[in-house]
Amino acid sequence: MMSTPTPGNHTPSRWDEITATDPAHSTRYVERFRTMAAAGQDIVGEARLVDAMLGRGGRVLDAGCGPGRLGGHLHEAGHAVVGVDGDPVLIAAAExxxxxxxxxxxxxxxxxxxxxxxxxxxxxxxxxxxxxxxLAPSTRETVLARFARHLAPAGRAVIGFGAGRGYEFPQFLADAEAGGLTVDLLLSTWDLRPFSDDSDFLVAVLSRT
Known part of the structure; x- marks a missing residue:
């Protein structure tokens, strides 16, 4: 198992700052998704999109996997899944x-x-x-470059996040290009609705440059 990063080589993220201020935050986050799943709510829509992009037995990295809702679903669908997250509480819940x-x-x-x-x-x-x-803003381009490095030659990265969270979509796309990724498709939802300039959510499908 990958070891937890040491302070000397880890730039604290916004998530790190939140959990340092509120140590119970991660546990509440885990319980939120457990409650939603127990109530029968759909918490794996992103995974269905990914599954549609793969043949059986695909190799998937769930980056920032949290408590494993997506990676768990993709594993059950027959894929080989690796999930990585910086929060050991979330990884323990995924396991x-x-x-x-x-x-x-x-x-x-x-x-x-x-x-x-x-x-x-x-x-x-x-x-x-x-x-x-x-992510810490100073690490965003580095993370995207790491994604590019870990993709198979014909592999794709699928990244989704909302507007108004401190990372403008044009800057993300510029960082992705600088990190060695090129845009294949831009969507505004995980259920394949098209992206436009006024969309408040982005799902970017990227491949290696």
């Missing part, structure tokens, strides 16, 4: 609720998965749940 995938505590800005240990060249990297907006 408990969704056994099967490889769940790792790790920093997306220093992502370096060993190819001999796990499938490090991914057919799809999914980064949902506004994860990009929780």
């Amino acid at each position: 408990e609720d969704h056994p099967g995938p490889t769940w790792l505590v790790g920093d997306l800005a220093t992502l370096d998965l060993p190819a001999r240990a796990i499938p490090a060249d991914f057919d799809v990297i999914v980064c949902a749940g506004n994860v990009m907006t929780f």
Whole structure:
């Protein structure tokens, strides 16, 4: 398992700041999704889009996987899933609720998965749940470059987040290009509605440049 980043090589993210101020935040986050799942609410819409992009047995990286709702669903659909998140509370919940995938505590800005240990060249990297907006701004381009590095030659990264969260869509697209990714498709929802200049959500499908 990837070790938890040490202070010397980890730039604190917005999520780190939130959980440092409110240590119970992660536990409440886990329970929120458990409650939604128990009530029969749809919490895996992003995973259905990813599943549609893959043949059976695809290799998926769930980047910023949280408590594993997407990676768990994709594993049940027959894919080989690795989930990475910097919050050990969320990874512990993923391991408990969704056994099967490889769940790792790790920093997306220093992502370096060993190819001999796990499938490090991914057919799809999914980064949902506004994860990009929780990253430290200084690490965003680095994270996108790490995604590009871990994609298979024909692989795609699927990244979704909302407007008004401190990361403007044009800046994200510029950072993605600088990180070695090119746009294949822009959507405004996970259920395939088209993106326009006034959209308040972005789902970007990207491939290696």
